[in-house]
Amino acid sequence: MLFNSYIFVFLFLPLSLAGYFGLNKFRLYSLAKVFLIGMSFWFYGYFNPSYIVIMAGSICVNYILSYGMLTLNSKNLRKILFALGLIFNIGILFYFKYYDFFISNVNIIFKTDFNLMHLVLPLGISFFTFQQLSYVIDSYKKTVPKYNFFDYALFVTYFPQLIAGPIVLHSEVVPQFADLSGKKLNADNFAAGVMAFSFGMAKKVLIADTLGKIVGWGFADVWGLDSTNAIIVMLCYTLQIYFDFSGYCDMATGIAKMFNINLPMNFNSPYKAVTILDFWDRWHMTLTRFFTYYIYIPLGGNRKGKYRTYLNVFIVFLVSGIWHGANWTFIVWGLVHGIFNIFTRIFKKYFDMLPKIVNWFITFAFVNFAWVIFRADSLTQVKEFFGRIVKGGWGPVYQGLIDSVALPEFDFINFYLENRIPDIKLILIMGVIIFAMSASVFMKNTNERLKTFNPNFVNAVVVAFMLFYGIISLGGVSEFLYFNF
Amino acid sequence: MSSKKYLAVVFSALAVLLALAAAPIINIDPFMHYHMPKEEYLYSMYKPWYLNYGIIKNFDYNALITGTSMTDNFKTSEADAIFGTNTIKVPFDGASFKEIDMAVREACEENDNLKLVIRGLDPVNVFKPADYEEYGEKPTYLYDDIIFNDVPYIFNKEILINETFFNTIIYTRWGSKTSFDDYMAWYSSYNYGKQEVLSKYTRPEKTDQKLEYNASAVEMVTENITENVINTAKENPNVEFYYFYAPYSIVYFDRENQNGMLEYNIDSLETAAELILECDNIKLFSFFDNYDLICNLDNYKDIIHYSEKTNTDILNWMKEGTGLLTKDNYKQHFDNMRQFYLNYDYDSIFE
Numbered sequence: 001m002l003f004n005s006y007i008f009v010f011l012f013l014p015l016s017l018a019g020y021f022g023l024n025k026f027r028l029y030s031l032a033k034v035f036l037i038g039m040s041f042w043f044y045g046y047f048n049p050s051y052i053v054i055m056a057g058s059i060c061v062n063y064i065l066s067y068g069m070l071t072l073n074s075k076n077l078r079k080i081l082f083a084l085g086l087i088f089n090i091g092i093l094f095y096f097k098y099y100d101f102f103i104s105n106v107n108i109i110f111k112t113d114f115n116l117m118h119l120v121l122p123l124g125i126s127f128f129t130f131q132q133l134s135y136v137i138d139s140y141k142k143t144v145p146k147y148n149f150f151d152y153a154l155f156v157t158y159f160p161q162l163i164a165g166p167i168v169l170h171s172e173v174v175p176q177f178a179d180l181s182g183k184k185l186n187a188d189n190f191a192a193g194v195m196a197f198s199f200g201m202a203k204k205v206l207i208a209d210t211l212g213k214i215v216g217w218g219f220a221d222v223w224g225l226d227s228t229n230a231i232i233v234m235l236c237y238t239l240q241i242y243f244d245f246s247g248y249c250d251m252a253t254g255i256a257k258m259f260n261i262n263l264p265m266n267f268n269s270p271y272k273a274v275t276i277l278d279f280w281d282r283w284h285m286t287l288t289r290f291f292t293y294y295i296y297i298p299l300g301g302n303r304k305g306k307y308r309t310y311l312n313v314f315i316v317f318l319v320s321g322i323w324h325g326a327n328w329t330f331i332v333w334g335l336v337h338g339i340f341n342i343f344t345r346i347f348k349k350y351f352d353m354l355p356k357i358v359n360w361f362i363t364f365a366f367v368n369f370a371w372v373i374f375r376a377d378s379l380t381q382v383k384e385f386f387g388r389i390v391k392g393g394w395g396p397v398y399q400g401l402i403d404s405v406a407l408p409e410f411d412f413i414n415f416y417l418e419n420r421i422p423d424i425k426l427i428l429i430m431g432v433i434i435f436a437m438s439a440s441v442f443m444k445n446t447n448e449r450l451k452t453f454n455p456n457f458v459n460a461v462v463v464a465f466m467l468f469y470g471i472i473s474l475g476g477v478s479e480f481l482y483f484n485f
Numbered sequence: 486m487s488s489k490k491y492l493a494v495v496f497s498a499l500a501v502l503l504a505l506a507a508a509p510i511i512n513i514d515p516f517m518h519y520h521m522p523k524e525e526y527l528y529s530m531y532k533p534w535y536l537n538y539g540i541i542k543n544f545d546y547n548a549l550i551t552g553t554s555m556t557d558n559f560k561t562s563e564a565d566a567i568f569g570t571n572t573i574k575v576p577f578d579g580a581s582f583k584e585i586d587m588a589v590r591e592a593c594e595e596n597d598n599l600k601l602v603i604r605g606l607d608p609v610n611v612f613k614p615a616d617y618e619e620y621g622e623k624p625t626y627l628y629d630d631i632i633f634n635d636v637p638y639i640f641n642k643e644i645l646i647n648e649t650f651f652n653t654i655i656y657t658r659w660g661s662k663t664s665f666d667d668y669m670a671w672y673s674s675y676n677y678g679k680q681e682v683l684s685k686y687t688r689p690e691k692t693d694q695k696l697e698y699n700a701s702a703v704e705m706v707t708e709n710i711t712e713n714v715i716n717t718a719k720e721n722p723n724v725e726f727y728y729f730y731a732p733y734s735i736v737y738f739d740r741e742n743q744n745g746m747l748e749y750n751i752d753s754l755e756t757a758a759e760l761i762l763e764c765d766n767i768k769l770f771s772f773f774d775n776y777d778l779i780c781n782l783d784n785y786k787d788i789i790h791y792s793e794k795t796n797t798d799i800l801n802w803m804k805e806g807t808g809l810l811t812k813d814n815y816k817q818h819f820d821n822m823r824q825f826y827l828n829y830d831y832d833s834i835f836e
Contacts, residue, residue, distance in 0.1 A: 006636045191488035194495055408646035415651075455491030464498035472506055475637040477535065477624075477644060 001046035003197075003251040004205050006474055012043065016159070017185075017258060024183035033150050033177065040157035044123065051122045054092075055157065061088055062132040063152050066139035070146045078140060085136035093129050096121055101326035124163030126323060128156055130290055135170050137294055147174055160252040160259075164245070166266040166286040173261065182260035192453045193257030198463040199446045200250025201470035207436050208244035209473070210405060211236040214429070217404035219375060222384045226392035229401055230385060232433070237375050238368045239436040242271060245284070250446040257450070264289075265447045271367070271440040274359040275351060276337070276344050279367060287323075291316045310345065314338045324374070329382065333373040340366055402426050507639035515648035517543055518627050518638060529652040530663040534620070537575040538628045541591050547598045548572040551588055552605030553580055555731035558672045558793035559603070559800065561665035567804045570601055574665045581617045582610050582713035591628065593721045602724060603803070605731045606714070607789075612753040615708040672793035679782040683835070686736055686788055688743060695745040698752040706756045714757070718764045727803050728761065729770040730754060732795065735780045736788040739831040747826060755819040762812050770808040772799070773822050782834075 001008050016039045023032035045052035065085045069078045094102075100116045107114055135152070138144040147155070147170070154177060155170050156162075176182060218225060218233030225233065246267035256263045266286050273279035280288050292301075296316050302309040314335075321334015344351060351359055369386075376382045402425050410428050417424045444452075486494075514520055515528060517539030522528050530536055541549070548570035550559045561572040575592075577585055585604065592599055626634040638644060675681075718726045741747040754771070761769045778784055778798075784791050802808050810818055 006640070010636055187488035187492060191491045191495075194492065408643050408651075412646050412650065415655075455486045455488050457486060457494060460486070460491050460494035461498055464495045464502065467495070467499050468502040468506070471503065472640050472642040472645065475641040475643065477532065477641075477648065 001043045003248065003255070004201060004470070004474055006471075007046075008043075009471060009474075012039070013255065013258075015039070020259060021183075021185045029183065030150065032183070033154050036159075037150065037153050037157050040154075040159040040162060043159040044157065044162060047123070048120065054096075054122050054125070055128060058089075058092060058128065058132065059153050059156050062136055062156075063149055066136055066144075066152075067146065069136075069139040070142060070144070082136065082140040085140070086133075089129050089133045089136065093125060095119075096125055098322075098326045127165050127167055128162065130167050130287075130323075131156055131169075134167075134290065134294065138170070144170060151177065158256075158261075160255040160261075161263055164248050164252070165284070166249060166252065166264050167290050168264060168286065172264055176261050179260075184260075186260050189260050190258050191455050192450055193254040193259075194467075195453060195459065195463050196254030196257060196446050196450055197251050198254070198466040198470070199449065200247045200252075200254055202466040203243040203247030203250060205247075205470045205473045206466075207432065207439075208240045208242075208247055210407065210432055211240040211243070211436065213404045213406070214401055215240055215375065217401060219377070219381070219385075222381055222388060224398075224400075225385075225388045226395050226398075227389055228392075228394050228396070229398050230388040230392055232397065232401065234368055234372055234385075234389070235437070236433065238271075238371050239433065239440065241371060241374075242267070242440055243436060246445070253446065253450070267445065268447065269440065269445045271364060272360075273363050273367075274356055276340050276363055276366060279363055280337075280341070287320070291320060295319060306345075310342045313341050313345070317341065327377075328379055329373055329376050332379060332382075333370055336370050336373060340370075397426055402429060405429050503640055506642075506645055509649050510639050510641075510644055513649050513653050514539075515644065515653050516624075516627055516638070518635070519543075525657075526653050527657045527660045527662050529656040529660055530668050531652075532648075533575065533577055533669055535624050535627060537577065537588060538591060540573055540575055541588060542595050542630075544573050546571050546573040546596065548601035548603070549589070549592050549599065550574045550576070550603045551585055552576055552731070553585070553607050553610075554578040554669075554671075554790060555605040555607060556603075556796070557669040558796045560670075560793070560797065563666075563797055563800055564603065567800050568601060572601075572603075572665065574668055576669050578669070579619050581613060581619045582606070582709055583616060584618055584620070584623075586713040586717055587628070590717050593717065593724060599721075599724050601727065603727045603800075604729075606728050606757070607731050608733060608737075608750055608754055609789075611709065611757045612702065612706055612749070613709060614705055615712045617709075670793065675786040675790075677783055677786050677792050679834075682734065682736055682782045682785050682787055686740070688835070689740060691743045692745045696749045698749045702749070702753065703756055706753045707760060710757045710760045715760060715764050715767070718767045722766055724766065726764075726767040727770070728767055729799060729803065729808070730773065731789070732772040732775065732778055732791065732799075733789040734782060734785040734791070735829070735831075736782065736785075736834060738779075738826050738829065739834060740788060742826070742829075742831055748823070751819060751822050751826065754822075755815070758810055758815045758819070762810060762815060768803070769810045770799075770803055771810055771818060772802065772808045774818060774825070775808070776825065 001012060003009075016036065019035050019039065020032050023029075023035055041052050041056070044055055062085065065081050065088070068081045069085075072078055072081070096119055100118065103114045103116055106112060135144065135155075151174050152170075155168070155173050158168075158173065161168055214236045215233055218229065218236070222230075249266040253263050253265075264286055266284060268282040268285065270279050270283035273282050296312055299312040299315060300308055301312060317334045317338025318331070319334075320337070321331040324330040324334065351362075354362075372385050373379075373382050376385060405425070410425055413428065414424050421427065511519060513523060513526060516532070516535045517528070519539075521543050548564060548568060550556055550561065550564060550572060551574070553576065556574070556576045557578065559574055561574050564570060564572040575588060577588065589602055589604065592602070624637070626637050714728070718724070738747060738750075741750050754773075758769055758771070761767050772778060778791075778795065784795055786792070
């Protein structure tokens with residue numbers, strides 16, 4: 001199930017809130033947790049019920065292994081359980097996410113013909129596997145308390161953060177669910193949650209999905225782009241991925257807040273970053289944190305000299321690229337970021353001499369180009385795309401780009417203003433892009449808004465309107481194209 | 486402002502805005518989900534997967550024509566004149582047997598006056614699994630009477646602006662009423678003839694391997710026909726069902742022949758006929774022995790779609806009993822088909 005769906009907004013969320021707070025009101029605290037776990041399984045299995053088995057199996061195995069590590073005193077036994085935990089989690093991830101990628105590369109290199117599995121990737125598997133890995137590692141280190149099974153299951157399944165993060169640590173969530181003061185509906189938290197949810201929905205549904213239409217159009221025919229249109233498409237994707245992902249995280253933050261749970265911040269206006277190091281301190285922060293805690297620091301971090309630091313940074317970004325998807329594009333994207341990160345560290349003093357605005361521009365431009373690698377279907381398409389930027393030639397915005405944004409509200413405005421303003425649709429599209437760009441660079445992000453949230457009438461009306469606009473934008477009318485006709 | 490007041494303002498304002506958006510949709514009802522079309526508006530009817538269930542539920546009729554695009558060009562006025570009925574047309578382009586049967590069932594349940602169902606059976610759909618559906622996400626919220634799942638209909642800016650405003654309110658200013666003769670009809674938009682048909686056809690390489698019509702194929706056809714054709718007729722003995730195999734062109738048979746699928750096609754049609762003929766209230770028609778129709782590409786715009794004249798002829802033929810299969814003649818009919826289509830000089834089509 002997605003947050004940006006009718007069933008979630010009108011049925012699932014109200015039911016979850018009513019059930020959770022209703023059971024807590026009667027002091028049925030454990031039952032309330034079980035109810036929330038049950039709802040989370042419904043949320044997770046909505047598109048494909050077989051996913052539930054995978055997640056439930058993963059939770060049970062990880063809990064048993066962790067329980068063993070926390071209970072046993074034998075170091076050897078604990079080591080064995082730890083190894084099993086690592087193999088199990090990485091194995092699951094490899095099997096579902098990377099098996100076909102690995103086999104297809106083996107087939108290419110060794111000219112073999114092994115069959116591909118064509119497995120459907122379970123939603124959010126990278127997120128819940130990493131969350132559990134963190135618990136397994138901490139259990140081995142014995143730095144975690146022994147949670148009961150339901151607390152552990154709720155930490156993994158809690159639906160607001162289940163399929164797209166943030167990647168929460170057990171220590172952040174489990175104590176909050178145990179806190180009795182959070183068992184009662186709190187109007188202050190609920191209001192703040194509604195505000196965050198409305199901003200997230202607007203970011204995802206109104207901005208990201210609109211820009212996504214241009215991106216989809218552009219990447220469907222890269223050869224057809226000239227420099228002007230390729231750059232617009234690239235910028236649109238840069239904005240789309242931010243508004244999409246951070247919008248979804250804002251919704252998660254808002255929903256959790258309604259349950260009196262604070263999720264960690266995942267985005268801190270990353271396009272305000274003035275260096276690439278700064279960018280990674282602001283973008284998908286809980287993933288960066290995970291890699292820092294569980295890969296970078298164990299590798300020695302920056303404690304073993306600068307060359308070892310560079311190597312560690314490089315490894316972290318390589319793993320990050322692999323984590324993001326089973327395609328060479330993601331791996332190259334990770335490597336490119338790693339290399340630029342090291343480059344920035346080496347030439348730090350020169351970067352520091354540049355005006356802030358120049359550094360911002362270099363960072364933003366680099367991130368833009370790197371996103372092309374991330375978005376492309378293949379490295380060949382990356383080459384094509386950059387080729388179009390360099391050699392495509394400059395011209396007007398294509399009509400195809402304008403037509404790709406087939407929003408009914410644009411058609412409505414166009415209907416009344418077309419005779420007076422001929423290029424009104426283009427103006428509206430550019431308005432969305434400029435607004436998105438300005439919002440991501442100049443405006444406060446949702447977490448900052450939450451910190452300074454002060455309920456007032458104007459804010460309430462704005463929030464209501466954003467919710468309304470988001471809700472009526474959730475559905476559409478499909479074409480049901482009959483290709484044989 | 487306290488948080489409680491803030492929440493009250495947010496949810497009150499949201500409720501008002503949603504009500505304002507829903508009101509014109511519910512009132513005009515562009516997909517006829519709640520009521521008949523309003524007299525004061527013209528509805529531009531062009532989205533059958535959204536409209537057909539509303540038509541089935543809310544219109545006054547006693548006969549219904551349905552099927553795939555092979556039934557788009559039927560004129561209900563002709564059906565009314567020929568069968569003495571009051572007919573609606575609800576075609577689902579590209580639909581599977583299951584998807585069409587769901588609509589027929591809905592009509593039988595909703596309309597006690599229903600007397601006649603005319604339905605085209607596409608040969609390509611005979612040998613598909615019983616649960617096969619051509620389209621994944623359909624607007625099923627329009628297919629039932631449950632109010633709670635109408636949220637995607639009434640809170641939807643595309644339906645508000647495109648369907649309610651542009652395609653109904655604005656369309657009323659300059660459009661014309663869509664009759665059931667015109668609804669989904671496409672015949673005037675295309676050219677017909679051999680050149681036209683062959684220009685859209687890529688002849689497959691001839692294969693020597695023939696797909697075997699084995700026990701599992703028979704089982705699949707049996708399940709499909711039983712669940713999606715026969716059961717509805719058996720459950721509605723007061724309704725008469727006129728079903729016909731859509732007469733695809735000779736080029737379709739060439740394609741199946743080239744693909745090693747020709748005998749498989751004919752065998753599956755025969756299995757289906759054998760099952761259907763056990764049902765007393767279904768009349769099954771086949772025009773595959775009308776070689777003047779099938780082999781004359783002037784009747785077609787592509788390898789399967791015939792012109793509207795054929796739709797008219799089909800109505801008349803069904804009334805006259807031409808092409809009617811019976812328990813006595815169907816075996817001969819399919820033997821004749823085998824004799825003709827397995828020995829046809831297909832290369833001559835391309836000369």
